[in-house]
Amino acid sequence: MNTSLILENVLSPPILFFFLGALAVLLKSDLEIPAPLPKLFSLYLLLAIGFKGGLELQNSNLSGPLVPTILAAIFMSLLIPIICFFILRLKLNVFNSAAIAAAYGSISAVTFITAESFLSNQNIPFDGFMVAALAMMESPAIIVGLLLVKVAGPKERPKERQMKWLEILHESLLNSSVYLLLGSLLIGFLTAAFNPSGVTKMQPFTGSLFYGVECFFLLDMGIVALQRLPALKKAGSFLIAFAVFMPVFNALIGIFVAKALNLGPGNALLFVVLCASASYLAVPTAMRMTVPEAKASFYISTTLGLTFPFNIVIGIPIYMGLVNHFIPITN
Amino acid sequence: MNTSLILENVLSPPILFFFLGALAVLLKSDLEIPAPLPKLFSLYLLLAIGFKGGLELQNSNLSGPLVPTILAAIFMSLLIPIICFFILRLKLNVFNSAAIAAAYGSISAVTFITAESFLSNQNIPFDGFMVAALAMMESPAIIVGLLLVKVAGPKERPKERQMKWLEILHESLLNSSVYLLLGSLLIGFLTAAFNPSGVTKMQPFTGSLFYGVECFFLLDMGIVALQRLPALKKAGSFLIAFAVFMPVFNALIGIFVAKALNLGPGNALLFVVLCASASYLAVPTAMRMTVPEAKASFYISTTLGLTFPFNIVIGIPIYMGLVNHFIPITN
Amino acid sequence: MNTSLILENVLSPPILFFFLGALAVLLKSDLEIPAPLPKLFSLYLLLAIGFKGGLELQNSNLSGPLVPTILAAIFMSLLIPIICFFILRLKLNVFNSAAIAAAYGSISAVTFITAESFLSNQNIPFDGFMVAALAMMESPAIIVGLLLVKVAGPKERPKERQMKWLEILHESLLNSSVYLLLGSLLIGFLTAAFNPSGVTKMQPFTGSLFYGVECFFLLDMGIVALQRLPALKKAGSFLIAFAVFMPVFNALIGIFVAKALNLGPGNALLFVVLCASASYLAVPTAMRMTVPEAKASFYISTTLGLTFPFNIVIGIPIYMGLVNHFIPITN
Amino acid sequence: MKRLDLIFSERELDQIIKCLESADVPGYTVMKHVTGRGPERIVSEDMEFTGFGANAHVLVFCNEETLKRIGPKVKPILNYYGGVAYTSEASSL
Amino acid sequence: MKRLDLIFSERELDQIIKCLESADVPGYTVMKHVTGRGPERIVSEDMEFTGFGANAHVLVFCNEETLKRIGPKVKPILNYYGGVAYTSEASSL
Amino acid sequence: MKRLDLIFSERELDQIIKCLESADVPGYTVMKHVTGRGPERIVSEDMEFTGFGANAHVLVFCNEETLKRIGPKVKPILNYYGGVAYTSEASSL
Numbered sequence A, B, C: 001m002n003t004s005l006i007l008e009n010v011l012s013p014p015i016l017f018f019f020l021g022a023l024a025v026l027l028k029s030d031l032e033i034p035a036p037l038p039k040l041f042s043l044y045l046l047l048a049i050g051f052k053g054g055l056e057l058q059n060s061n062l063s064g065p066l067v068p069t070i071l072a073a074i075f076m077s078l079l080i081p082i083i084c085f086f087i088l089r090l091k092l093n094v095f096n097s098a099a100i101a102a103a104y105g106s107i108s109a110v111t112f113i114t115a116e117s118f119l120s121n122q123n124i125p126f127d128g129f130m131v132a133a134l135a136m137m138e139s140p141a142i143i144v145g146l147l148l149v150k151v152a153g154p155k156e157r158p159k160e161r162q163m164k165w166l167e168i169l170h171e172s173l174l175n176s177s178v179y180l181l182l183g184s185l186l187i188g189f190l191t192a193a194f195n196p197s198g199v200t201k202m203q204p205f206t207g208s209l210f211y212g213v214e215c216f217f218l219l220d221m222g223i224v225a226l227q228r229l230p231a232l233k234k235a236g237s238f239l240i241a242f243a244v245f246m247p248v249f250n251a252l253i254g255i256f257v258a259k260a261l262n263l264g265p266g267n268a269l270l271f272v273v274l275c276a277s278a279s280y281l282a283v284p285t286a287m288r289m290t291v292p293e294a295k296a297s298f299y300i301s302t303t304l305g306l307t308f309p310f311n312i313v314i315g316i317p318i319y320m321g322l323v324n325h326f327i328p329i330t331n
Numbered sequence D, E, F: 001m002k003r004l005d006l007i008f009s010e011r012e013l014d015q016i017i018k019c020l021e022s023a024d025v026p027g028y029t030v031m032k033h034v035t036g037r038g039p040e041r042i043v044s045e046d047m048e049f050t051g052f053g054a055n056a057h058v059l060v061f062c063n064e065e066t067l068k069r070i071g072p073k074v075k076p077i078l079n080y081y082g083g084v085a086y087t088s089e090a091s092s093l
C-alpha cells in the first residue's frame, strides 16, 4: 500500500517539478532561477500559508482540538531538539550538535504544504488551523538550541559571543520568515472576522495561485537541494544516516502524540510531518547569527540536501501509511 | 461615525499588511522585499490600473461627467502646487519649495487604489474613468514645479542647469510611471473597443490578482515609509505639520470642486483623494533630474513617510466622512 | 482581407504592449523592466507552455496527425538551417552563417504563443500537441549549425575549439530553455495521465494567468527588440533583407508541408509559424558557447530586432492569409 | 595602466558612458544596484523601485592619456548630480 | 588617499556600516548579492533566498587617518563572523 | 599582497573558478549581473534574461606566487571567449 501512496505522491506536479530541478543539476543543465526570484516565491508562500491559516483559525472558532494540538506542537519542538542533541553529541561538538538539533526541532513550511497537497489529492480532510501549530514550532526550537549552547558549551566563550536573552528572543520571534508567517496569520484572522469581502478578494491571489507557485518553488528547491549533496558527503555517514532516520524517529513520536490527541488522520499526518520536517530557513539564519562556531554546511546539507527531499518524496506517504496503521479510521 | 469608518478601513488586508511592514521596521525584524520585487509590483499595479481604467473609459462612452472631471483634475494639479509653494516658501528655499509643491500637486496611484478598495468594501459605486483623471494629474504638477523654479529661482543658475522646454515635457510625460499608466490606459481602451475577448483573457491577470498584489506591495510600502521617518524628523516640525495638514487642506478644496462638479459620493471621494495625495514616484524622479538643488530627503520623507500613511490609514475615511457631510446623498 | 487580419492582430493586448515597449525606446522614456524580471516571465512562459502542451498531448492519446507532424517539424528544423546557410554564405563567413542559420532553423516560443492567441481570437481550432512539435525543433537546428561549422569551417581551428559530440548534444538538449520546456511537457503529460486533480489545481497558474504574463513579457520584448535595431543597421542591408524575407520563404515551405500533412488551418498556421520563426533564446546561447567566432550581434539583431517583430505583428496574419489561400477549409 | 572607479546615481549612467565613449576608452564595466552614502545623501536599496535609489559603479582600465581625456568630461556631471571618481595603479595580468 | 575593500556576509552589513560611520568616513559604497569563497565557507547565490547566501562588498575611499580609525572597529566583527579587508592606494580623479 | 580583477561573461564563471581553485587561491569574490563594453562587444542588461547578457566580476586577493599560477590558467579562457584581467597592489587592513 505504501508503494502506491509513494507513487501517487511522486506523480503530483510539485514533486515532479522538484525532480526536474534536481535532474537539471545532475545533468549539468544551466537551468537556474536567479535571485531574488526564489525569495519572491518563498515570501509569497509564507504570506499565503499564513493568511489561509488565519482564515481557518477564525472559522474554527478557536475550538475543538486546536489548543491541545498547539500545545503539543510546542512541546514537540522543545523535546525533539533535546533528543537530537544527545544523539548528535555522539560524534559532533556542542555547537554543531545544538545548531542541527534546533533545525530538526523546527519545521519546514514547504514540507507542510506538500503534505497538505498530498492529503487533498487523497481526499482526506484536515483542518486549516494546523498552520497555527506550524507557526508555533519555529521559535521554541531556536530557543532550545541556543540554551543548549549556553548550558553545554565551553564556559570560556569570548565575551562578544555570550548571548543576551533579548537577542535570543529577537532572533527566534522576529526573523523574517517567522514574522511574516505569524503576521499573515493574524491578518487572515482579522480579515475573516471583520471583513469577509476582503477574504473573497484575496482568494485568487492566496488561494488559486498557490499550487502553481508551489511547483515553481519546488523546481528551485530541487536545484538547491541537489547542490547541497556534495557538502553532505563531506559531512560523513553519521550525518547522512541522521538526516534520514531522525525524521522517521521524530515521526513515530509524533504519531503517538497525535493518537493521544485523538486527531483525525488528516490532522495527524500534518502533525507528524511537522515533527519529522526540519527547518532550512528560520533556524539556519538564526544559528548563523548566534552560533557562528557551528558549521553552516552541516545543518544546511542535512536539512535541505537530504531530510527535505526524503520527507516530500517518500516520507509523507510512509507517514500516511503509519498513521493509517496506528490511528484507526473510526477516530 | 468617522471612527467606525477608520476602523473598517484599518481592518482591511491592504492596510493591515502596510502595518505589518511598518511594524517590521519598528521591531527591527529582518523582513525585506529585495529589489527588484517592489518594482515588479509597482509595474504590475500601474499596468493593471491603466488597463482597467481604459476599459471603463471605453464603457463609459466618454460621456457624462468625464470631461469636466478631467478638466477639473488638471486644474487642481496646477493650482495645488502654487498654493503649496507659497506656504513652503515661509521656511524653505525656492528649490525645495518647488520640488515639494510639485509632489503634492501630483498624485499617488497606490493611495488611489486603496480608496477604490475602501469604496468597494463600503459598496459605494464609483466610475472607472476616474483613473483617467489620475493619469492626467501627474504631468501638470511637474511642469508647474519646474516653472516655479524658472520664475522664482536665482537668475544666476549655472548654464547647464537651465532647463529646456523639451526636457521639461520629456520628464513630465515620458517618465516611466506616467508612460506605463497612460500606455496601459490606451491599450485597455483599444482592447475594449476592438477586441472584447482580449478583455476577458486579461481579467485573471489585471483583475483577480490585483488585490493580492496590492497587499504585497503595501507590505513593502510599510517598510519603506517607516524607514523614511528619521529623515522626516531631521526635516523639522514645519515639514511634519505640512505633510499632515496640507493633504487635508487640499482635500477640502477638492470636496468643493467635487460638489460643484456634481459628482456622486464614490467619484467625489476619489477626486478628493487625488487632490490630497502626493507623488513619491514620478515627481521625485523628475525633480531629482531637473532640480538637483532640492533635497531629495525632504520631498520623499514628507510624501512617503507621512502623507502616504496618513492618507491610506485615516485620511481616506476622514475624507469619506467629509464627502458624506458636504455632498448630500441625493446627488 | 490580410489587412483586416493584420489590424485585428495588432489590436490585441499582447501586440499593443509590444508596441508600447518599442515606443518607449523610440521616445527615450526611462521605462525598463529590470533583470531578473524578464527571466521570471520567460521561465513562467516556458513552464506553462510545456505543461499545457503535455496535457493536450495526453488528451490527444498520441494519435491522429501527431507523429507525422512532429517528424515533419524535425525535418524542417534540419532543412531550414541548410538552406539559410547557403544563402548567408553569399556574404558572410562560415561561423556567422552557421550561427544565423541555426537560429532560423529553431523556433521562438513567444512567436508561437502569439499565433495561438491569434487563432483563439479568430475562433480557429488548433491542437495543443503542436507544442510537442515546437519542443522538438530546438535541438536539431543547433546540431545542424554546429555540424556546418565542423564540415565547412577552417580545418586549422585551434584545438580547444574542436567540438566534442558530447558537448554538442549537451548544449542542444540541456540548455535551460529546451530543458524546462521538455521537462514541463513531460510533467504535464504525467499529471494528466495519473493525477487529473493536479491539472485542475495548476489551471489558475498555468492557464488563467498566461495571457497577462504574455502581455507583460511582450512589453519587455518591445524594449529589447528595438534596442537591437542599431546593431542591425550596422550589420548591413543584406542581413536586414534576410531577416524579413527568410521567414516568409520558410513559411512558404512550411505551408506546402502542412498541406501534405493534411493539417487543418489552425495547426497549419502553427506549423508555418514554427518554420518562419527564429530562436533568440536557446540557439544564441548555445552558439555563444560553441562558436564564439560568430558575431553575437548578427544573430541576435536579426532574430530579435527584426524577424521577431515582423512575425508577431504582420507575419502571423500574412501566414494565416496564405494558409487560408492554399489549404481549402474542407480540410 | 590606470584603474578608474566612478560611483554615481544610475540616472546619470547614459551620460557618463557617453563621456567615456567620447574619450575613447578601450572598455568599461558597469555594476548597477549599488547603494551607499556620500557627504550629503544616503542612497538606499529600498527606494530603488521608484527609479530613485541606486547608484552605478563604473570601472575603467585604461592608460594615462585616456584618463586625462576622461577627467574634464565626467567631472562636471559628478559635480552637478553628485558622485565620486578615484584612480589607482593597475597592470594587465 | 586610500581605498578599502571589505567583503563579508550581508547579515553583518548594518554593524559594519555603524563602525564606518563611527570612524567618520566621508562616504562608502555597498554592493550586495555578492558571492564567493573564503578559507572555510562557500557563499553561493542559490542560498540567497534563505537570507543566508550572500556577501556584501563595501568600498570606502578615505584618507590614511580615517583608515586607521576603521581598522580596530571592523576587525573584531570580521574575525567573529568571517570576512576580509584589503587596502590599496588611490587618488581622486 | 596582490589584487586581481577578472571580468568576463557569466557563462565562463564555472571554468574560471575551477582555474582559481586549481591555482590554490585563498578565496575569491564574485559579482554577477555586471555589464559593460570591451573592444568588440557590448554586454547589456536587457539581454540578461536570455542567459546572454551579463558579465561576472571576480575579485581575488592573493600573494604574488599564487597570482603567477593563475595567469597561465585563465588567460587562454579570456582569449577564447573574451574578458579582461588586471592586477594591482593591495595590503591586508
Ligand SMILES: Nc1ncnc2c1ncn2[C@@H]1O[C@H](COP(=O)(O)O)[C@@H](O)[C@H]1O
Pocket (backbone or CB within 6 Å): D007, D008, D009, D035, D036, D037, D038, D039, D040, D041, D042, D043, D055, D081, D082, D083, D084, E025, E026, E027, E028, E029, E030, E059, E060, E061, E062
Ligand atoms: N568616500 C567614499 N567612498 C566610497 N564611496 C563613496 C564615497 N563618497 C561617495 N561615495 C559613493 O558615491 C555615491 C554618490 O556620492 P554623492 O553624490 O557625493 O553623495 C554615494 O552614494 C556612494 O555610493
Ligand SMILES: Nc1ncnc2c1ncn2[C@@H]1O[C@H](COP(=O)(O)O)[C@@H](O)[C@H]1O
Pocket (backbone or CB within 6 Å): E007, E008, E009, E035, E036, E037, E038, E039, E040, E041, E042, E043, E055, E081, E082, E083, E084, F025, F026, F027, F028, F029, F030, F059, F060, F061, F062
Ligand atoms: N582571498 C580572497 N579574495 C577575494 N575575496 C575573498 C578572499 N577571501 C575571502 N573573500 C571573500 O570574503 C567572504 C567571506 O570570507 P570568509 O568569511 O573568510 O570565508 C568570502 O565569501 C569571499 O567573498
Ligand SMILES: Nc1ncnc2c1ncn2[C@@H]1O[C@H](COP(=O)(O)O)[C@@H](O)[C@H]1O
Pocket (backbone or CB within 6 Å): D025, D026, D027, D028, D029, D030, D059, D060, D061, D062, F007, F008, F009, F035, F036, F037, F038, F039, F040, F041, F042, F043, F055, F081, F082, F083, F084
Ligand atoms: N578597459 C576595460 N575596462 C573595464 N572593463 C573592461 C575593459 N575592457 C573590457 N572590460 C569588461 O570585460 C568584458 C568583456 O570584455 P571583452 O570580452 O574583451 O569584450 C566587457 O564586457 C567589460 O565588462
Ligand code: NA
Pocket (backbone or CB within 6 Å): A080, A103, A104, A105, A106, A107, A250, A274, A275, A276, A277, A278
Ligand atoms: Na521538526
Ligand code: NA
Pocket (backbone or CB within 6 Å): B080, B103, B104, B105, B106, B107, B250, B274, B275, B276, B277, B278
Ligand atoms: Na495631489
Ligand code: NA
Pocket (backbone or CB within 6 Å): C080, C103, C104, C105, C106, C107, C250, C274, C275, C276, C277, C278
Ligand atoms: Na524556424
